[in-house]
Amino acid sequence: MAITTPPRLKWQAFLPKHWGAWLIIGFLYFLSILPSRLSWALGKAIGRLAKRILKSRRxxxxxxxxxxxxxxSKEQVEQWVDETFEHFGLAMVDTATAWFWSQHRFVKHMQVEGGDYLEKLRRDAPKGGILIISMHFYTLEWHARMYGTLDPGVGVYRPNRSPVYEHFQHRARIRCNHYLVDRHDVRGMVQALRKGEALWYAPDHDYGKKVSIFAPLFAQPNAATVKGTSTLARVKGVRPIISYARRNKAKPGYTLVIKPFEHNGEFPSGDEIADATAVNQQIEQAILQQIPEYMWIHRRFKSRPDGEAYPY
Structure with a gap:
């Protein structure tokens, strides 16, 4: 079902049990009004503190x-761990600025790679849907708003249990986009693509064996990979692309990357493992461009083939 307006805040959202959520929203707003360099420094400090506290995630x-x-090497891995927690902290800043900045301020910190490619896709087949294959980088909130600034579309997301957080999350994510669909609503995703919408879809988490098959990802030969990507790509007229956001290093800002979905042969091919492998290869290429910015703190390989040991 298309969710076009933010869930209304009812009086129950102001009860004491939700005050923690209001504090988080207030802190995010505070981050959003700070100068960018100061907020980034604070975000990195939060990430370093999180690394010390969140031992299991580390x-x-x-x-x-x-x-x-x-x-x-062990030294290289530890450096990546240090950096990924700094990006974890910066994700709070990303959320704050993507949710609360004005559009004028937002676009001043935004750059685009591949905008011409997107324009060509829309020009050649203006009524065809676009399947945006993305990844869970810490910059995903900026990615959603940046892409929507160029080509408003539909986001696939997980509703939050907190009515307070859900209200602000939803309001922010449809600010430059048309509407959202629940990640379990496959019919809603298909309908969006049939209407010619751009659909944001991130198939790089482990969602369990029921919806996945095992395909290679980097050096892991058996990564649980969702089958939904090839299902959505079968919708008539759909063009799959790769898109994600990269945090700029020189000064606070972000780059929206838009690229063709590169593969050998036909996609989808009808071979689920071959299709999942092709998707994972695209994910690998994106991660290699910015290894520490990926959400390594999630248990990507928790689902294992029968008889294979749990890796964590």
């Missing part, structure tokens, strides 16, 4: 990196 990030890059 372990998960290290194991994911060891599994994906077995040739990397």
């Amino acid at each position: 372990h998960i990030a290290r194991r994911n990196l060891e599994i994906c890059f077995p040739e990397a």
